[in-house]
Structures are given as C-alpha cells and as structure tokens.
Amino acid sequence: NAGVTQTPKFQVLKTGQSMTLQCAQDMNHNSMYWYRQDPGMGLRLIYYSASEGTTDKGEVPNGYNVSRLNKREFSLRLESAAPSQTSVYFCASSESPGGIYEQYFGPGTRLTVT
Amino acid sequence: AQTVTQSQPEMSVQEAETVTLSCTYDTSENNYYLFWYKQPPSRQMILVIRQEAYKQQNATENRFSVNFQKAAKSFSLKISDSQLGDTAMYFCAFGFGNEKLTFGTGTRLTIIP
Secondary structure (H helix, E strand, O other), X not given: OOOEEEEOOEEEEOOOOOEEEEEEEOOOOOEEEEEEEEOOOEEEEEEEEOOXXXXXXXXXXXXXXXXXXXXXXXXEEEOOXXXXXXXXXXXXXXXXXXXXXXOEEOOOEEEEEO | OOEEEOOOOEEEEEOOOXXXXXXXXXXXXXXXXXXEEEEOXXXXXXXXXXXXXOOOOOOEEOOEEEEEEOOOOEEEEEEOOOOHHHOEEEEEEEEOOOOOOEEOOOXXXXXXX
C-alpha cells in the first residue's frame, strides 16, 4: 500500500499562474483533507471532504478550490497564485470524519510563488 | 472553538536523556481525543501516540508516553532514552465528535549526539 500520495513534490509558480495539487489514497478512507503548513503556524485546514461527493471549507479556504474526484482522489486548485500562498501543502485521509480517527498524511508539496 | 497551545517552540536534549514536550488545550467538551504527531526532516507526518479523554490511564508506546491531566487540560509527551531519530517537529492535536483536528504550532526537538 502506498498510503497517501501527492504530486508534485515541489513547484514554483509566478504570481497569477494556476495549478492543481493532486492527492490520492489507497486505504479506502472516506474522509480527506488539505492543510497548509507555515513556520510558526502549525497545520491549518484549507478544505476537507467528509465523504465522497461532499466538500467543506476549513480555516483558510480563500484562494483555493477543491474537487473530490472519487473516493480515492482529492485535488486542490489555486486559480491565481499569490506570494501569500507560498507554503508546504499536505493532504491527509482518515477512515471517517471527526476528531477520533487517526489521519494519515502524504509527503507534502513545497510551493513557492514568486 | 478549541485551541491547542505548545509553549516550547524549540528544545534540545542529549542523546539517551529524557525530554518532555508540553501541550495545553482549551475545550468545553468532555469526550475527546488527543494526539501527538511527529514530523521528521523528511516532512512525513507520523502519529506517535493517542489518548482518549475518557481513559484515566496514560497512553504509552515503547519509549513514548503521555501525562494526561484532564482537569488541567494538559497533555505532555515524554520521550525516554532519546535517540537521534527522534529529532523532528512534534505537533499536539485535539479532536472530538465530527469536528476536524485542531493542531498546535509545534515544538522543534533536536537530539544532540
């Protein structure tokens, strides 16, 4: 089992460009999450999908969109990248929504917006 | 809303020593879960240990143990016989019901050879 995979691992964008971060899990989990990690800020939730077909905003959703393509895949799109979106992005999945279930994380994507 | 506070941004300890990382949280809930996640330089987040609030017994996983003080809303992580591979960022997290996890800002731990 690969667990949670993310592509790409690194990306550099110019301000205004768009891109999609891809995430897939092979654990048959219902719930998936996108976080961003900034120095001194911990992990902040951008969007999550409690189950296939549903998505909800997290703590910092502005400037992002998501798609739960199927049970395995959950993508994050930046329509017009801004320097403030320079960060490390993590995808995670869990068996079901809620705080009692362990979340399994992907390796992260380091995004730089110039 | 729940908050999680890790008051030690950085810590360092000699190899083989014991170190304790602090975490406090604020909630009005009674049944909840607490987690410690480790993020080594590879960036991969790994669950270290988990505690159910309804259990009085502190959780342990090999060299890792917690001191859970429910009344004080404190959840510290003790690493015994520290090893170089323990060098990482450690995040405390809180969760309950159908709510998402709330993470602290992390403690960067360095094990000195």
